[in-house]
Amino acid sequence: MQKKLGTLCLVTIMIIMGFAPAMSPVFSVMTTAASYPLDRGFEEAQGPVAEMKVPVVEDESVASNAPSSNFDGNENRGGVWVGFESGAGWGRAWVKFDLTFLPENIGIVSASFRAYLNDEWDPAADAAIGLYSSSNDTWEETSITWDNQPGFDAAALDTISPPYNSSIQNWYDWTCTDVVLAALSNDKMLTLVLKQEVEEGTDETWEYFVEKEYDQLNATYLAIEYTAPEAASLEVDGFSSSPHIDYIQNSEPTLSWSTEDSGIGETQMDYEVEVWDNEYFNDTLLYHDARGEVETIFDSGVGANTRPFGTALEFRYQMKHPSSLLARSGLVDKLYFEVEDDSGVAVFEDLQILMASTSKSGDLLATYAWNYNDSTPIQVLNREVYEAQIIDGWLVVDVENSFYSSMSKNLIIDMRFTNNTGDLSRAYIESPSVGSVAYNYGEGAYYSSTATFLYERTHNVRIEYATEPVLQHESTVSNSFPFNTEVGEPGIFQMKYNKSLVPETGIIDRLFIGVGSLTANSIFENLTIRLVETPHQGMLNHSDFTVNYGGNTPVTVLDEGLYAVPNIAGCAAIDIDDVFEYTGEGNLLVELRWDSLLEGGMRVYRDVDAGGYRAWNMTYSGLPTNNADTVGVDMHVQFVQDSTSIAYDGTALSNNTAYYWRVRVMDTTGVWSDWTTQNFTYAVLTSEPEWSNLSFDPDVGVAGSESTVSIDVTYLLGVEAVWFEIDGSNQSMTADGDTYSYSWTPSESGNFTYAIYMESSIGTWSTTSGIYEVEAAPLIPGLPIDSQTLLLIIVGVLVVVIIVLLVRRRK
Structure with a gap:
């Protein structure tokens, strides 16, 4: 009976207590996306491709039946000829290109030679014409003949086949990528020969191509895709x-x-950012960030004329601004022409723009080519379709940074287009004035070589420069040091500039030194250029050049065995390694050392007592010279702009308004990208995160056992974080999608106040709070009741047993 009673008691206890289900802890894993650099291969040129034109610098033909004759000045029917004609014999065309302004590491995709076929002798007789390469660049167009022409490769680079008679007055091209790359790796001069592939027979296959003296805009050129x-x-x-x-x-x-x-x-060398109020980027410019400086060339014109921007016709238009209007020199980045309309977009078809500096004074003449005189124009823009925005009354043309405008020379801007299908606007001018124009319009104007209209007219023009002056000459005095010293002799040349002259700080990318000649070159053997920021003050030491470093170590930015200093329209443009950072703490010193000057010719502009100094040890006019003075060499610099973010600080943004921004970048070789665009809306929100499905597991906690709280939180722009606070402890909740959870183990029983704080991605908050009940832990681990309840049950059972025993005794 006692055994039965014990069993009954145990069963009673188990029934009363029951068994708690097993609890699994809640785990939530938050993942973040890792960011990896792009893995790009450089075996082939990839990405966006652009095209530039390299104009011919010398072009002339030779004829076998006139072996000692030079045909410079003969512009008959185009000026250069190829093929056979019974009187002249075999004709060959020699052309030369100067590639010194192209960086060696430019990513060339392809290169082709292009020639404009203007006429032919016998339309019924055509033959294949080949392009050949010559390693001899010493010939000159004023002296080359059949007898003294250099040798050239026997194998053609490329060949085009007839017939041509159906395509007179058209362009033809020959591939020449390999020889262009080879020239860039050597002296950067390239000579090509155009001739009939097989010089045999008596068919009169004479073809007339255009040379630069006949028509500069239709002269032969190199088309380089990069x-x-x-x-x-x-x-x-x-x-x-x-x-x-x-x-x-x-x-x-x-x-x-x-x-x-x-x-x-x-790498990125420069950038430009714009923010506009419309998706067409042609209404209101709210913000503009670029390194260029805009200089007004002329703005006195109050009259307006429909030529050239107010007429939807074919145009060839030259304008000339005398040097007296140019307040500074620099690498040209943009052209601005003032027009009557405040905004709009001009859409030019087949737009070509050339720029040139010339020492020739006076008004423009009727023959376009003659106006260039002693200079070779540089093409700064060539587009089949070009949209020029009108911003605040100025028509803006963004040109390639390939032309340096010298304040000591007269400036010519030569443009042509077949139509303007966009907004037409009259240009502001002054007439008569110090400037002049020459132009044609209407059918045939695009290819015209002579102007019908000549006027003393000056356009209102601004120029945005990509370079900044360190020391800009105020006089036209020039000097032979360092680019025109003794040929065959070594030299050292230092030039120092007070830190107050250097316009900004950063990594220096290129040096631009103004020179008097528009075409002369200087070639050095083993040229080294070093830069150093020095505390040295005053006159330079010419006995010990290292003293001028001021205890600092110079940085080598150029070290070439054979270096031809590029002359870009009167500027020695030196592209250096981007390894020297100027901080502005000291003066800037530039040092040139060379073993031998192979060819001289460029004289630099300079000023006295303008904050510049120089010291040298070299040979000049057959005599050694070693000295120092307070002469400063004209120099501009271009800094690296490698920042990839900017904080907007333009016109105040309006709430609930869409904006449109765009950016373009320039790479190490000076090539600009197209614009990349994006739009955004400034819309201030004050709403709070929304929540639902708040739950605790278990509903009532147990001291010493795990509890988990979870809640769903959402917000339009995302949730930044959710925190759970209980008993004075604040913990971050773990996210799994929209569900946030936190697990913990209460240490004691009681009613605890909790709060859940929810933050949106924009910093707004939501909060919810309440009471969470926690019971005491059971006496026996794993039992689902606390110790106090268990004792009461045991006591109750014992009381029952005692009562039963007492009753039995009485019986």
Whole structure:
């Protein structure tokens, strides 16, 4: 009976207590996307491709039946000829190109030689014409003859086949990529020969091509396709897609991007950012960030004329601004022409723009080519379709940074286009005035070589320069040091500039030194250029040049065995390695050392007592010279601009308004990308995160056992974080999608106040709170009741047993 009673008691206890189900802890894993650099191969040129034109610098033909004759000045029917004609014999065309302004590491995709076929002797007789390469660049167009022409390769680089008679007055091209690359790796001069592939027979296959003296715009040229950089990964305050990009909260957001370029070693060298109020980027410019400086050349014109921007016709238009209007020199980045309309877009078809500096004074003449006189024009723009924006009354043309405008020379801008299908606007001019124009319009104007209209007229023009002056000459006095010293002799030349002259700080990319000649070159053997920021003050020491370093170590920025200093329209443009950073703490010193000057000719502009110094040890006019003085050499610099983000600080943004921004970048070789665009909306939100499905597991906690709280939280732009606070402890909740959870183990029983704080991605908050009950832990681990209840049950059972025993005794 006692055994039965014990069993009954145990069963009673088990029934009363029951068994608790097993509890699993809640785990939530938050993952973040890792960011990896792009893995780009450089075996082939990739990415966006752009094209530049390299104009011919010398072109002339030779004829076998006139073996000692030079035909310079003969512009008959085009000026250069190829093929056979019974009287002249065999004709060959020699052309020379100067590639010194092209960087060696430019990412060339392809190169072709292009010639304009103007006429032919016998339309019924055609023969294959080949392009050949010559390693001899010493010939000159004023002296080359059949007898003294250099040798050339026997194998043609490329050949085109007839017939030509159906395609007179058209362009033809021959591939020449390999020889262009070879020239860039050597002296950067390239000679090509155009001749009939098989010089046999009596068919009169004479073809007339155009030379530069006949028509500069239709003269032969090299078309070079090259890789261009690309601005990518545009973001506003770190966002690039909806919904965040549609609800930008910051009134001064950060605009950021990345630069991608497949060229070897390419990095961002410069950038330009614009923010507009419409998607066409042609209404109101709210913000503009670029390094260029805009200089007004002329703005006195109050009259307006429909030529050339107010007429939807074919045009050839030259304008000349005398040097007296040019207040500074610099690398040209943009041209601005003042027009009557405040805004709009001119859409030019087949737009070509050439620029030239010339020492020839006086008004423009009827023959376009003659106006260039002693200079070779540089093509700065060539587009089949070009949209020029009108911003605040100025028509803006963004040109390639390939022309240096010298304040000591007269400036010519030569443009032609077949039509303007966009907004027409009259240009502001002054007439009569110090400037002049020469132009044609209507059918045939695009290819015209002579002007019908000549006027004393000056256009209102501004120029945006990509370079900044360190020391700019005020006089026209020039000097032979360092580019025109003794040929065959070594030399050392230092030039120092007070830090007050250097316009900014940063990594220096290129040096531009103004020279008097528009075409002369200087070639050095074993040229080294070093830069150093020095505390040295005053006159330079010419006995010990290292003293001028001021104890600092110079940085080598150029070290070439054979270096031809590029002359870009009167400027020695030196592209250096981007390894020297100028901090502005000291003066800037530039040092040139060379073993031998192989060819001289460029004289530099300079000023006395203008904050510049120089010291030298070299040979000049057969005599050694070693000295120092307070002469400063004219020099401009271009800094590296490698920042990939800017904080907007333009016109105040309006709430609930869409904005449109764009960025373009320039790479190491000076190539600009196309614009990359993005739009965003400034829309300030005040709403709070929304929540639902708050739950605790278990509903009532147990001291010493795990509890888990979970809640679903959402917000339009995302949830920044959710925190759970209980008993004075604040913990971050773990996210799994929209569900946030936190698990903990209460240490004691009681009723505890909790709060859940929810923060949106824009910093707004939601909060919910309540009481969470926690019971005491059971006496026996694993039992689902606390110790106090268990004792009461045991006592109750014992009381029952005692009562039963007492009753039995009485019986």
